[in-house]
Amino acid sequence: MSLYGTMRTGVSGMNAQANRLSTVADNIANANTTGYKKASTQFSSLILPTTGGAYNSGGVTTDVRYSISAQGTFTYTTSATDLAINGKGFFIVTGSDGVEYLTRAGAFTVMDDGTLRNSAGFTLMGYEYSSTEDPTIVINGFAGLSEINLASGDLSVKASESGYLNVNLPANEEDGYSKATSLVAYDSLGNTRKLDFTYTKVGVTAGPPPTTQWDLRVSYTDPETGTETELLAPTTLTFGSDGKLQTPESITTDAMTIGGAELNALEISIGGNAKGTTQLAAAFAASGDIDGIGPSGVSGYEISDDGIVYLKYENGDMAPKYRIAMANVQSPDNLKPLPGNVYSQSSDSGVIVMGYAGNGGFGTILSGALEDSNVDIGEELTAMIESQRNYTANSKVFQTGSELMEVLVNLKR
Known part of the structure; x- marks a missing residue:
């Protein structure tokens, strides 16, 4: 058995627990973030082969996983543009870079130009509504999407x-x-x-x-x-x-x-x-x-559970203008998380599939509601205590190896 190996194993354990504490810290910090999906740290052992009857201590590696497919609870609001998805699927939003992303964060606000933008600055996308036919969907891509715009403009006829x-x-x-x-x-x-x-x-x-x-x-x-x-x-x-x-x-x-x-x-x-x-x-x-x-003139708007955006006119009439697009992948938990509570396709997530709310396996849209973070504070605090204790125990292993190394060095004196 190598004393250096023992120390390296202790360091490996401390690093692993530090990673776990990092995900716990992220989860607690985002416990009130709309649509946030918690991260968790999974551990796997590293085993080194024994040589000459001597045991070589290995270590531990970590892998961060995201519970993206786990739905959170709902909080109901008074804003018709606060949107949540009850079931599978993601909203499609575009950032300032012009790139499309997926998100479950539906706290959208009408901007001065009429677009719907969430608290992270991403703009909601959809298709222009037609009363005669559904728009042609590019099943595995974002072609044909446009920004949903509720600007009233001039009087409408x-x-x-x-x-x-x-x-x-x-x-x-x-x-x-x-x-x-x-x-x-x-x-x-x-x-x-x-x-x-x-x-x-x-x-x-x-x-x-x-x-x-x-x-x-x-x-x-x-x-x-x-x-x-x-x-x-x-x-x-x-x-x-x-x-x-x-x-x-x-x-x-x-x-x-x-x-x-x-x-x-x-x-x-x-x-x-x-x-x-x-x-x-x-x-x-x-x-x-x-x-x-x-x-x-337009006096308001209404969004149905199948994602159709209606404009309300002063005379009481309602006219459908857009249909909110939705997307999904075969393995949502393997999407790549990005800043702003959005996701992009990864090599492990599968291809993006487009559709509408309420059909094709997609969930329905709740207007006047927001999806809460799926973080459980109780679980996170328990994990924090466990990681703290385990980090301390691994530090003791390192400390013990260091002390034995000092004893070994002092044998010559």
């Missing part, structure tokens, strides 16, 4: 494109009975245009089975001139003996130009759902709506 109108037509009325109702649409300049829907009972066919027919026409009357323009020629609605609408399920009005503004062709759903148009022995009743937004 969205011309109407579609809507629904469900009515009950009185079944016991005589042929020729007529009833009208109205919906408001928005043209390209944000003007409100009142559309009149007129239903006229045509008659009953003998069958079998018996059916009832109504004519529906859609018109617009200019409030200044009183001129009426048909947007839809009479369309026959056919009802079965059960009072349910058989055909058609929807109608499409004609586009028209009014005072330099364009009123789009509107697709109006009138059937094909549980609350569709009916013909029953009850009074005339109607419910419906047409999309679009008149001239209105």
Whole structure:
């Protein structure tokens, strides 16, 4: 046995315990850091081969591991832009260097330029929202992402494109009975245009089975001139003996130009759902709506659990503008931690997979909530005491080896 080896083993043990104390110190310091994932020190022994019957003391090495996949608890706030992920996945953020990173730290604040930036200075990324199709995701990369921006800018206008109108037509009325109702649409300049829907009972066919027919026409009357323009020629609605609408399920009005503004062709759903148009022995009743937004400023925003960012307008309308992107890897605990509570891909983490909240194995987004650090103060204090005692014990080994070495040197005297 080598006395120098004994001393080196003691030093190895002290260094290992110092590393453990370093991770404990980091964990305690970040116990209140949003989205922080604790570090832990794992020990493994170093065994040296024996030679000539003499035991060679080895030592101990350490490996730092991160509990990135362990979810913390949630703290609820009053800010809609405070975001947490309930389940798997990470937010995608970009730093001042223009590089994308992953994070669970969702304490985002709206900046003066409209972007969402967390307390570490990283900007939230996502895709521009489309009502017709989901954006194409580059599964293993960040292409197509843009900064989510809630800047209101000037007044916003969205011309109407579609809507629904469900009515009950009185079944016991005589042929020729007529009833009208109205919906408001928005043209390209944000003007409100009142559309009149007129239903006229045509008659009953003998069958079998018996059916009832109504004519529906859609018109617009200019409030200044009183001129009426048909947007839809009479369309026959056919009802079965059960009072349910058989055909058609929807109608499409004609586009028209009014005072330099364009009123789009509107697709109006009138059937094909549980609350569709009916013909029953009850009074005339109607419910419906047409999309679009008149001239209105942004008064706020709302973020749904599937990551869609809505802008709230002063007139009460809401419009989806962005969809928050999410990412994950096969081995989150092997991601590379970086300053600012962000992570980057490593050779051991696996490739980055992109997606949306609520599908494809990704968790849901909680608006008005923050994920707490997953550090347990009690465990860290216990680990601190253990490391302190073990460090002292290893120092005693070093001290003993040093004293024996002194005895050996003094044998010559």
